[in-house]
Amino acid sequence: xxxxxxxxxxxxxxxxxxxxxxxxxxxxxxxxxxxxxxxxxxxxxxxxxxxxxxxxxxxxxxxxxxxxxxxxxxxxxxxxxxxxxxxxxxxxxxxxxxxxxxxxxxxxxxxxxxxxxxxxxxxxxxxxxxxxxxxxxxxxxxxxxxxxxxxxxxxxxxxxxxxxxxxxxxxxxxxxxxxxxxxxxxxxxxxxxxxxxxxxxxxxxxxxxxxxxxxxxxxxxxxxxxxxxxxxxxxxxxxxxxxxxxxxxxxxxxxxxxxxxxxxxxxxxxxxxxxxxxxxxxxxxxxxxxxxxxxxxx
Amino acid sequence: xxxxxxxxxxxxxxxxxxxxxxxxxxxxxxxxxxxxxxxxxxxxxxxxxxxxxxxxxxxxxxxxxxxxxxxxxxxxxxxxxxxxxxxxxxxxxxxxxxxxxxxxxxxxxxxxxxxxxxxxxxxxxxxxxxxxxxxxxxxxxxxxxxxxxxxxxxxxxxxxxx
Numbered sequence: 001x002x003x004x005x006x007x008x009x010x011x012x013x014x015x016x017x018x019x020x021x022x023x024x025x026x027x028x029x030x031x032x033x034x035x036x037x038x039x040x041x042x043x044x045x046x047x048x049x050x051x052x053x054x055x056x057x058x059x060x061x062x063x064x065x066x067x068x069x070x071x072x073x074x075x076x077x078x079x080x081x082x083x084x085x086x087x088x089x090x091x092x093x094x095x096x097x098x099x100x101x102x103x104x105x106x107x108x109x110x111x112x113x114x115x116x117x118x119x120x121x122x123x124x125x126x127x128x129x130x131x132x133x134x135x136x137x138x139x140x141x142x143x144x145x146x147x148x149x150x151x152x153x154x155x156x157x158x159x160x161x162x163x164x165x166x167x168x169x170x171x172x173x174x175x176x177x178x179x180x181x182x183x184x185x186x187x188x189x190x191x192x193x194x195x196x197x198x199x200x201x202x203x204x205x206x207x208x209x210x211x212x213x214x215x216x217x218x219x220x221x222x223x224x225x226x227x228x229x230x231x232x233x234x235x236x237x238x239x240x241x242x243x244x245x246x247x248x249x250x251x252x253x254x255x256x257x258x259x260x261x262x263x264x265x266x267x268x269x270x271x272x273x274x275x276x277x278x279x280x281x282x283x284x285x286x287x288x289x290x291x292x293x294x295x296x297x298x
Numbered sequence: 299x300x301x302x303x304x305x306x307x308x309x310x311x312x313x314x315x316x317x318x319x320x321x322x323x324x325x326x327x328x329x330x331x332x333x334x335x336x337x338x339x340x341x342x343x344x345x346x347x348x349x350x351x352x353x354x355x356x357x358x359x360x361x362x363x364x365x366x367x368x369x370x371x372x373x374x375x376x377x378x379x380x381x382x383x384x385x386x387x388x389x390x391x392x393x394x395x396x397x398x399x400x401x402x403x404x405x406x407x408x409x410x411x412x413x414x415x416x417x418x419x420x421x422x423x424x425x426x427x428x429x430x431x432x433x434x435x436x437x438x439x440x441x442x443x444x445x446x447x448x449x450x451x452x453x454x455x456x457x458x459x460x
Binding site: 002006007103 | 301320321342343353356358364413427432
């Protein structure tokens with residue numbers, strides 16, 4: 001099928017994009033890389049009358065390190081992040097998670113901001129943003145505000161963006177020293193949306209015990225949230241199989257039953273989550289152990 | 299009739315121009331406006347990979363790219379592979395290893411292989427699977443495609459060496 005006809009406006013700056021949105025109101029949608037929107041247009045599930053193309057706004061296309069975080073402009077392509085030496089060196093978790101998103105041709109076009117604004121509960125970036133405590137910078141008509149990831153993702157495909165606002169940039173905090181990480185997922189075909197996945201980020205103290213742990217399952221609820229009861233159960237304990245099994249059971253308990261659909265039953269998703277949490281904790285703890293004493297982000 | 303835009307592309311090294319509505323995909327523009335029907339359209343929602351082309355050197359779904367968004371870009375399609383009727387080494391490898399049957403998905407596999415082998419002359423099987431994971435083939439069962447890409451890499455390394 002082909003999209004219904006629409007008007008197309010290419011914005012050359014963030015300010016212009018916001019002005020165009022204000023001009024066209026509810027009939028307008030933002031087009032960035034198009035990898036989520038174009039399928040909806042082609043299937044006529046979305047029928048906007050105006051598309052405001054932000055994909056060529058140069059001021060929103062960058063990767064820089066500042067004040068303990070990597071800041072990435074909203075229209076930066078995922079392929080740029082994937083191949084960025086800065087990201088690979090300073091934020092291996094972000095590098096790894098990016099490589100898990102879709103297939104190579106999707107990453108060539110799809111943008112960092114697009115994934116965050118789409119807020120698909122099975123996507124990697126929203127879960128990563130929640131795990132890291134990323135902050136999102138949002139532009140509106142004459143306004144700029146910053147939203148923490150926990151508040152940004154509000155439900156299934158729903159974010160805190162108000163009408164007329166666009167996402168400008170995201171700041172991904174670097175991992176502290178003596179920390180380890182993991183991002184694992186299971187999909188029937190690599191590159192498809194995950195049936196279940198988990199982001200783990202952990203820190204160990206001088207005695208090798210967990211002092212900070214963050215666990216964010218994805219694909220198993222309407223939005224990514226930290227499994228705080230499981231995180232708390234890890235604090236002060238030494239990494240180990242039985243501890244990780246208990247943590248995985250806690251994750252399953254606090255998450256509640258995941259959704260059932262044509263791709264997987266609720267029970268299967270819950271099983272995958274338990275297995276992935278254990279593997280992710282083992283991997284993250286091993287990385288934290290081997291990186292103890294090394295510089296931040298390495 | 300809605301508004302149309304002038305689209306200028308470098309396609310396989312030729313500067314080409316045409317007009318398209320905003321809603322026209324790059325795939326339809328290549329096929330219907332420029333007459334380059336080597337790029338195939340399968341699912342039209344980014345799942346099958348048949349329409350994959352190279353856009354400024356990177357693989358992209360031409361069904362999920364508007365022609366108007368691609369204007370000014372460098373596009374490479376399957377038509378750019380063979381020179382003067384002489385098959386490209388990647389095409390020869392697919393022929394020799396029977397990397398195709400019906401051939402519908404093949405243009406997407408060929409250009410994705412081209413992009414992979416440009417940046418990696420000696421890919422592992424895992425790297426091949428990762429690069430081609432977005433392409434669906436309903437005929438071959440993929441093993442012969444893997445063998446074709448391995449063979450293509452060999453051919454290109456031989457060319458590099460001599």
